[in-house]
Amino acid sequence: MSLDFFFYPKSVAVFGSFKKGAIAYEILRNIVEGGFEGKIIPVNPKGGRVEVAGRTFRIREKLEEPVDTAIIAIPAKFVPSLIDEIGPLIRGAVVISAGFSEVGNEELEREMVEKAKKHGVRVIGPNCAGIFGVHGKFFGSFEVRVNPGGLALISQSGAFGGAALAMGNDEGIGFSAFVSYGNASDLNESDFLEYFADDENTKAIALYIEGVKEGRRFLKALRYASERKPVIILKAGKSESGAKAAASHTGSLAGSYEIYRAAFKQAGAIEVEEMEELFDAAKAFEMYPRAGKRIAVITNSGGPGVLATDKLEKLGLEIAKLSDETVKELRSFLPPQCSTRNPVDLIADADYERYKRTIEVVCKDENVDALLVICVPPIFIPSEEIAKAVIEAKCDKPVVVNFMAGELVRGGVKLLEENGIKNFPTPERAAKALRWLALRG
């Protein structure tokens, strides 16, 4: 089923209060500031005008023309009748409003869904933070806007979603879409998995769930999506206390974690343990769909090279044995103090040429599936120079990069990011990224 009318809408209506700071106002502001090029219609029975980002909108007293999507942030009790009223004019409704099943008002939620069904309207929410269709410049949520890219983020928790988007911005993640689906009264995680599996702007899917409603359907949707692109899952409510907390939070039964874990694995999804790992995996999969497990480490500093090697081996990856030919070729141009074993240690004064040539030589070694390139720039070599070497080296295998740290590498990391290469801030996080790539290798 296509949900394009949600994620690539041509027109949108927003229902609620347009006083500054109110939810509907903030969503309208995000849509306008985000550069949405379709029709935008604010609706409130009181009418009036609202100014947003230098533009003035007339607030309609009611919706009188068809739109793809309605975003609804009015008190819960009025939602079913509104949907009944505008049903003939809309294809999808994103219900931000809280006060439904999550606080015991199951009946109100059922009524809302019935009205929607009557008109063939699909519903996201209620009790959700909204949606982004980033490539359509549609930011239908009050959460912070993000840069376009390959990650579709599906979050059961609105707050998790909001935090994740802001964190994604800091981590240099690019997003294709975001959906916070709240109570999942109609559309749920399975629908979104299926949709993003076929969305051409989405390279990887990240899913935060506490529990799912339809186990079998979820497994099927997860398998469908995982066959097409990497699906990264962070499951909350794994521990006894966590499961209880999740039950009181989303009302969903978290169920036995062991069952979930087995299902994720069976479906070919990538389960991560921590929020940070969700992003590291997403960064890796935004760059590469997969990688083999024989890794070559190239470094200008021994210690970090050893840390990477330790972690790679611990994670079950292999420290590639470089061929005699590769070693010989490296020996031909590297200073004698450099180590031509794997990890290849280019020592502190490694410059553009030494990095570039080494990456190219190691890359064509048949024993090597992927490269981990580490750089701790010494004071006399700017990080930009080494970034340039990584960018310009001819290599058709996955290259995962760890430049350290902070102000020492700010310039180099920026240059890498501008060229689509995401930096992992520690050797261990870079090693983990390679492991996730290898899980699909």
Add this chain to the structure above:
Amino acid sequence: MSLDFFFYPKSVAVFGSFKKGAIAYEILRNIVEGGFEGKIIPVNPKGGRVEVAGRTFRIREKLEEPVDTAIIAIPAKFVPSLIDEIGPLIRGAVVISAGFSEVGNEELEREMVEKAKKHGVRVIGPNCAGIFGVHGKFFGSFEVRVNPGGLALISQSGAFGGAALAMGNDEGIGFSAFVSYGNASDLNESDFLEYFADDENTKAIALYIEGVKEGRRFLKALRYASERKPVIILKAGKSESGAKAAASHTGSLAGSYEIYRAAFKQAGAIEVEEMEELFDAAKAFEMYPRAGKRIAVITNSGGPGVLATDKLEKLGLEIAKLSDETVKELRSFLPPQCSTRNPVDLIADADYERYKRTIEVVCKDENVDALLVICVPPIFIPSEEIAKAVIEAKCDKPVVVNFMAGELVRGGVKLLEENGIKNFPTPERAAKALRWLALRG
């Protein structure tokens, strides 16, 4: 043994080239820009002048007056005779120069140490990145300067040290000292452990090692230090390939990791697995010496609260059972939608008053040893307001904070840091911080 002449020197001489970009120049620049208040003497046989940070120094042709510490960055082969010459005038020498045992020149290193011993001079290095005594405003290294605080960082690897200092700046760590000890020709990790164990500005010690030279002495020093303050250890060269790489890098035999691991545990040190964990542990111990294991989680967002709970339980901590009295008191002022179980969910619109009062009520519960406070600010509540609640809440138990994320909490995190409260960027990292505190609890 006091090493105050290294870390709180009254006077220092720097030997090497004072051309811009040269190692000795960069060290001189760091010392001057860092605000060192003692005497600073640049020395080079060619004499001349050097301008640094608006000050002009006359370069002495030789050292003719006593100084506490000499920092030496001249070609390796001249180091032994220089030390013999200036031995009577100095107490300590920091030998930056490389080209000693790490490249097979054991004899030259032995000669250097003999000359030093003859004059009762102690040596740090050679082949090292230098030292910082941060509270004495002494930045005797070319690495990036850091803020004063409680962490003493001891690093066998210079590059690791440099990366760690820059990362520490980004993570809001305060440092008491830094020492990169390179080949450990004279002073080694054990000496520094003993010294910082008794240094009153040091609250916690972080140690990066690949291998140690004197196993028994190390164990004794580690126990001595661990009895006095937290010692956090990151051991590199744990895997087979990692150990081989370490051997070729520092020349130290990494030895069996199992033996190290047992030794760390026996001595009461905190072993971490990853570079990032080293900092998270350091952040925790800069704030608190220890904590019990019964944790109360307070959050305004369900999802992140569940993630924290999962991680705490997985790490063997306890989700504290709040007393009936606490629950009753919380019920008296919290809105009915809030959860008064642990995790305590204050829901999205939690403001200053709700956070502050909840922290205070939970803090005085006898079943609670420490608090984990999570905040994902909704658009209508600035993160500064919640930061203020955390700062102003009266609580005499450890409070570990996770504000998320990025731009959403920039202001609040800044305010927290100005008040000595370090933020952990994810619920899981905050949970791990509590575990390290509990390991000494």
